[in-house]
Amino acid sequence: MTARADMARVQEDLRRRGYRMTPQRETILQVFQDLPDGTHLSAEELHERLKTSDGGISLATTYRTLKLLASIGLLRELDFAEGHKHYELAAEQAAPHHHLICVACSQAIEFEQDSLHQLGLDVAGAYGFRLVDIQYKLYGLCPRCQEQGGRK
Amino acid sequence: MTARADMARVQEDLRRRGYRMTPQRETILQVFQDLPDGTHLSAEELHERLKTSDGGISLATTYRTLKLLASIGLLRELDFAEGHKHYELAAEQAAPHHHLICVACSQAIEFEQDSLHQLGLDVAGAYGFRLVDIQYKLYGLCPRCQEQGGRK
DNA sequence: CCGCTATTGACAATCATTCTCAACAGGGAG
DNA sequence: CTCCCTGTTGAGAATGATTGTCAATAGCGG
Numbered sequence: 001m002t003a004r005a006d007m008a009r010v011q012e013d014l015r016r017r018g019y020r021m022t023p024q025r026e027t028i029l030q031v032f033q034d035l036p037d038g039t040h041l042s043a044e045e046l047h048e049r050l051k052t053s054d055g056g057i058s059l060a061t062t063y064r065t066l067k068l069l070a071s072i073g074l075l076r077e078l079d080f081a082e083g084h085k086h087y088e089l090a091a092e093q094a095a096p097h098h099h100l101i102c103v104a105c106s107q108a109i110e111f112e113q114d115s116l117h118q119l120g121l122d123v124a125g126a127y128g129f130r131l132v133d134i135q136y137k138l139y140g141l142c143p144r145c146q147e148q149g150g151r152k
Numbered sequence: 153m154t155a156r157a158d159m160a161r162v163q164e165d166l167r168r169r170g171y172r173m174t175p176q177r178e179t180i181l182q183v184f185q186d187l188p189d190g191t192h193l194s195a196e197e198l199h200e201r202l203k204t205s206d207g208g209i210s211l212a213t214t215y216r217t218l219k220l221l222a223s224i225g226l227l228r229e230l231d232f233a234e235g236h237k238h239y240e241l242a243a244e245q246a247a248p249h250h251h252l253i254c255v256a257c258s259q260a261i262e263f264e265q266d267s268l269h270q271l272g273l274d275v276a277g278a279y280g281f282r283l284v285d286i287q288y289k290l291y292g293l294c295p296r297c298q299e300q301g302g303r304k
Numbered sequence: 305c306c307g308c309t310a311t312t313g314a315c316a317a318t319c320a321t322t323c324t325c326a327a328c329a330g331g332g333a334g
Numbered sequence: 335c336t337c338c339c340t341g342t343t344g345a346g347a348a349t350g351a352t353t354g355t356c357a358a359t360a361g362c363g364g
Contacts, residue, residue, distance in 0.1 A: 020330050020341055043320080058344045063321060079233040083352080084320055100279055109279055113271065120290050127252055127261055129292035136288045138272050140281035172310055172361050195352080210313045215352060235321080236351055 104145035256297035
């Protein structure tokens with residue numbers, strides 16, 4: 001496993017910015033690393049998973065940690081317009097992926113599309129922006145929700 | 153102007169779904185039609201504009217109307233991950249546009265990119281989804297916020 | 305003009321997220 | 335190895351956006 005090495009690197013990232021490594025931060029990062037590829041969690045879902053073992057990690061810390069890890073680039077913040085954010089491991093080396101979201105049942109399917117990355121760099125560059133993240137989101141009705149009629 | 157004709161068409165759209173045309177709905181739609189091209193408003197901003205004249209329109213109705221108009225396709229709901237939604241006229245015939253958002257000051261620049269539309273149709277089709285909206289968002293730091301340093 | 309039903313306004317309620325603050329704990333200095 | 339400074343945590347209050355509740359009001363088809 002690269003788990004140990006990763007944590008050491010994270011600790012270094014944190015220290016450099018004046019932050020500290022804590023068991024809570026390590027636990028949360030570990031949860032994301034153990035997640036099946038491409039899974040993303042909301043703060044509430046993460047908090048729920050953390051509760052299982054012992055006392056768990058407080059909701060406030062869960063939120064704080066997610067924001068912190070996202071701010072240093074370890075997590076990616078996703079907003080599916082559902083009213084709450086989701087987070088996933090940033091995994092810089094992996095191909096960035098995008099989402100197809102059902103507006104009825106909120107299931108999200110992810111897909112890759114390399115061309116979107118270059119396009120993003122081009123557009124951001126044209127306006128003098130330093131690009132931080134690209135999110136291409138397709139909203140629609142999944143096959144199942146189409147069947148179940150357009151009722152609301 | 154096509155204002156009158158548009159309202160009649162809207163009324164028809166509403167009636168067909170069992171809704172009614174009301175002065176509040178007409179006023180709100182008119183505000184969007186009078187907006188400079190590509191401008192978008194949050195519920196709070198819209199409510200503020202409506203207040204000026206007389207009593208205005210209640211905040212609850214403002215929210216309800218935005219959601220209603222978006223649900224029948226007259227408005228497009230935008231989520232810039234700032235914690236509140238924005239709305240703009242859907243303008244089906246106009247070229248869809250996308251946004252470049254500064255993560256520091258939240259300014260949004262819009263741009264067009266036709267290729268994104270076909271790509272969206274292709275991907276949605278591949279998964280059996282009926283496409284409703286496409287949102288391509290680039291998050292980054294605008295030139296001004298880059299200058300002001302990365303401090304938080 | 306009437307009546308049924310959608311809509312509105314005022315405000316309480318909810319949901320996600322952030323803030324406050326006292327108790328606690330990394331981790332570098334000695 | 336202990337101490338101390340400062341970042342961090344947990345608990346709960348507070349905030350901000352949005353939605354729900356309900357009585358009063360008003361489209362609009364008849």
